[in-house]
Amino acid sequence: MTSAQETMTSRERVLAALNGDPVDRTPVVNPTSIATVELMDMVDAPFPDANREPELMARLAECGHTELGFDSVMPVFSIIQDSSALGCKIQWEQKDNWPTVKMTEPIYDSADDIEYDIEALLAHPDTQCVTEAIRILRDRLGDDVAVIGKTMGPWSLAYHTFGVEPFLLLSLDDPEKTKEVLQRLKRITIDFGVMQVEAGADALTLPDHATGDLVSGEYYHRYLEELHQEFAEAIPAPLILHICGRTVDRMPYIANTGMAAFHYDSKNDPAESMEAVGGRIRLVGNVNNPETLFARGPEEVRAEVIQNLEAGVQMVGPECACPLQTPLENLRAIPETVREWHAIQESE
Numbered sequence: 001m002t003s004a005q006e007t008m009t010s011r012e013r014v015l016a017a018l019n020g021d022p023v024d025r026t027p028v029v030n031p032t033s034i035a036t037v038e039l040m041d042m043v044d045a046p047f048p049d050a051n052r053e054p055e056l057m058a059r060l061a062e063c064g065h066t067e068l069g070f071d072s073v074m075p076v077f078s079i080i081q082d083s084s085a086l087g088c089k090i091q092w093e094q095k096d097n098w099p100t101v102k103m104t105e106p107i108y109d110s111a112d113d114i115e116y117d118i119e120a121l122l123a124h125p126d127t128q129c130v131t132e133a134i135r136i137l138r139d140r141l142g143d144d145v146a147v148i149g150k151t152m153g154p155w156s157l158a159y160h161t162f163g164v165e166p167f168l169l170l171s172l173d174d175p176e177k178t179k180e181v182l183q184r185l186k187r188i189t190i191d192f193g194v195m196q197v198e199a200g201a202d203a204l205t206l207p208d209h210a211t212g213d214l215v216s217g218e219y220y221h222r223y224l225e226e227l228h229q230e231f232a233e234a235i236p237a238p239l240i241l242h243i244c245g246r247t248v249d250r251m252p253y254i255a256n257t258g259m260a261a262f263h264y265d266s267k268n269d270p271a272e273s274m275e276a277v278g279g280r281i282r283l284v285g286n287v288n289n290p291e292t293l294f295a296r297g298p299e300e301v302r303a304e305v306i307q308n309l310e311a312g313v314q315m316v317g318p319e320c321a322c323p324l325q326t327p328l329e330n331l332r333a334i335p336e337t338v339r340e341w342h343a344i345q346e347s348e
């Protein structure tokens with residue numbers, strides 16, 4: 001196979017792309033999980049233990065680079081580590097299933113209920129597991145590979161602590177109380193993020209699930225745009241905002257936040273999305289999970305990767321956490337296609 005001359009390390013490439021600087025080729029990035037059951041077996045690091053033991057968490061994350069050829073590693077496979085530390089009840093599940101928050105047992109009813117000891121939250125085994133895994137990865141991979149951490153935004157934390165429906169109802173009924181909830185939860189986002197940066201994370205994914213199917217672009221503007229600007233200022237590392245679903249209507253607002261990148265979903269066309277952000281924030285995405293990566297083959301993956309490259313999307317990867325049963329050949333097709341595409345560009 002012909003491949004273009006690579007002059008940067010994976011880490012340099014990812015950091016340059018996040019910063020909007022030139023790169024030797026488009027980096028292949030996973031702001032969310034690419035853990036699969038097959039990888040868990042390969043390195044003997046299965047769920048649920050790989051979500052709770054730093055060494056297993058690091059080992060499973062490392063596969064994303066060593067086995068699949070991605071330019072980044074991401075040890076925070078789930079979205080529940082901080083919620084667990086906050087006191088939410090967690091269904092930890094088994095190897096073939098994601099851990100989830102038991103949202104039928106919410107821990108808060110109103111903004112006034114929100115009280116937590118931030119020191120205790122950051123010292124909790126499920127948040128410490130993340131920072132410890134980041135330290136291990138930094139140590140093992142040196143400066144070669146980008147290590148990405150993850151801190152959940154207050155909108156997502158509100159879903160986990162109030163339940164999705166009660167929180168969405170509150171947001172319709174009482175905007176002031178809703179803003180107060182977000183204000184009271186935001187310290188978790190900032191402090192857990194800063195702790196990961198201090199442990200060696202190069203960048204952080206910040207999922208905040210104001211998703212296309214649940215809330216409008218106007219909602220994003222009203223409740224989250226300013227908060228997200230605050231995160232970009234308060235956390236000393238490039239941030240990658242993650243929101244699932246159709247989000248073109250909020251991309252112009254997202255581009256105002258000062259975050260480094262937006263991790264976008266396959267419900268948005270790459271060229272349309274590039275136009276919506278107008279060069280004011282980088283995009284990463286958006287290979288479809290449930291159909292393409294999970295159920296189809298390398299040819300279909302290749303087509304979606306090329307669509308992103310041709311649109312000028314700055315970093316390529318799966319749209320969201322990929323299903324645990326995703327075939328490895330489909331994931332490997334992402335970096336393979338990126339290398340081939342750049343080799344062709346250079347030879348023309």
Ligand SMILES: [Zn+2]
Nearest residue numbers: 243244320321
């Ligand atoms: Zn998602």
